[in-house]
Amino acid sequence: MATGRTHRPATRSRGIPEATVARLPLYLRALTALSERSVPTVSSEELAAAAGVNSAKLRKDFSYLGSYGTRGVGYDVEYLVYQISRELGLTQDWPVVIVGIGNLGAALANYGGFASRGFRVAALIDADAAMAGKPVAGIPVQHTDDLEKIIKDNGVSIGVIATPAGAAQQVCDRLVAAGVTSILNFAPTVLSVPDGVDVRKVDLSIELQILAFHEQRKAGEEAASDGAGPAAVTREESARSADQGPDGDVPAVMPA
Numbered sequence: 001m002a003t004g005r006t007h008r009p010a011t012r013s014r015g016i017p018e019a020t021v022a023r024l025p026l027y028l029r030a031l032t033a034l035s036e037r038s039v040p041t042v043s044s045e046e047l048a049a050a051a052g053v054n055s056a057k058l059r060k061d062f063s064y065l066g067s068y069g070t071r072g073v074g075y076d077v078e079y080l081v082y083q084i085s086r087e088l089g090l091t092q093d094w095p096v097v098i099v100g101i102g103n104l105g106a107a108l109a110n111y112g113g114f115a116s117r118g119f120r121v122a123a124l125i126d127a128d129a130a131m132a133g134k135p136v137a138g139i140p141v142q143h144t145d146d147l148e149k150i151i152k153d154n155g156v157s158i159g160v161i162a163t164p165a166g167a168a169q170q171v172c173d174r175l176v177a178a179g180v181t182s183i184l185n186f187a188p189t190v191l192s193v194p195d196g197v198d199v200r201k202v203d204l205s206i207e208l209q210i211l212a213f214h215e216q217r218k219a220g221e222e223a224a225s226d227g228a229g230p231a232a233v234t235r236e237e238s239a240r241s242a243d244q245g246p247d248g249d250v251p252a253v254m255p256a
């Protein structure tokens, strides 16, 4: 079984901090919406508000890209879309495989947002022989027996795992051995991968738990302000204590 670290250090080799990299997709989403409305330029304040990020942080992030905007005019929307897309590697097509085509895998396969962002679903893989050949989102499901060949034939470097937790490490090991170097893991388990392999995990139940934490704090604040209880915890303090940035700008996907 593969061992070793599960994510890269906090700063990438080109000097862009991981926290900045994690915010680039937020800027890109906001900029794409502006571009679709043919908005030519945007101020750092407007863009920060649209991306849900603090504007000083945005300016610092863009300084890593060498993008400083023009005083009184702001940032050129189209150029920034290009710059961020290039930085994220989205100016090329990325073939992706999804392993585990149950409820979640099928929903992901049907999600149109991958293709529009440069991620092509190259193959769907499942261990259930009864599913082999059946189309999901117009793509025939292939059996796990062929996993290695599918990865090689399609030049896949990004794999999405949507299997039950108990199967995820074994699937991960096979993907990595076949040449996959980036994994998006939806299974509720921690994956172990060798150096050079990036794992990101998505866990909506963790996001809900964080919201539940804030709900509980809000209820506590209200109770404290109604009566003679102890000083209420501020919203900002409660956000920090949930290991989230003060701007609430940590995306739902996180390093493994």
Ligand SMILES: NC(=O)c1ccc[n+]([C@@H]2O[C@H](COP(=O)([O-])OP(=O)(O)OC[C@H]3O[C@@H](n4cnc5c(N)ncnc54)[C@H](O)[C@@H]3O)[C@@H](O)[C@H]2O)c1
Binding pocket: 099, 100, 101, 102, 103, 104, 105, 125, 126, 127, 128, 144, 162, 163, 164, 165, 167, 171, 185, 186, 187, 188, 202, 203, 204, 205
């Ligand atoms: N991250 C999230 O927010 C989130 C949300 C929903 C579900 N999940 C997780 O996603 C996973 C899938 O959930 P689901 O509801 O789609 O389950 P599901 O039971 O509907 O589908 C799982 C699929 O994986 C296949 N499978 C099992 N072992 C396999 C293997 N070794 N190789 C390839 N395929 C294999 C099964 O045949 C099945 O088709 C679970 O781990 C679940 O906990 C995560």
